[in-house]
Amino acid sequence: MIKSGNNDLTAQEIYKLCSFFSVEANYIFDDLAEINNGNGELVFNAHQAKELRRLFDSYLNLPNRDMQKSLVRLTESVAQADK
Numbered sequence: 905m906i907k908s909g910n911n912d913l914t915a916q917e918i919y920k921l922c923s924f925f926s927v928e929a930n931y932i933f934d935d936l937a938e939i940n941n942g943n944g945e946l947v948f949n950a951h952q953a954k955e956l957r958r959l960f961d962s963y964l965n966l967p968n969r970d971m972q973k974s975l976v977r978l979t980e981s982v983a984q985a986d987k
Contacts, residue, residue: 922929930951966972
């Protein structure tokens with residue numbers, strides 16, 4: 905009922921859910937946290953932004969440029985395989 909919009913949660917209920925699942929509120933409301941500047945650029949939500957940050961940090965921590973290129977190629981091939 906909550907997901908379909910037929911029932912609202914109080915702030916206290918949201919806090920309890922977040923505590924129970926050990927997540928921040930933006931994880932529950934990730935659709936509301938979308939970033940879009942209206943110029944046709946990438947659109948991603950707060951949860952995706954957190955994952956992208958982890959991916960970017962991992963990329964930067966690779967020891968050399970060849971490994972970075974390999975990671976990009978791997979990511980591209982995984983994305984193509986899903987289509």
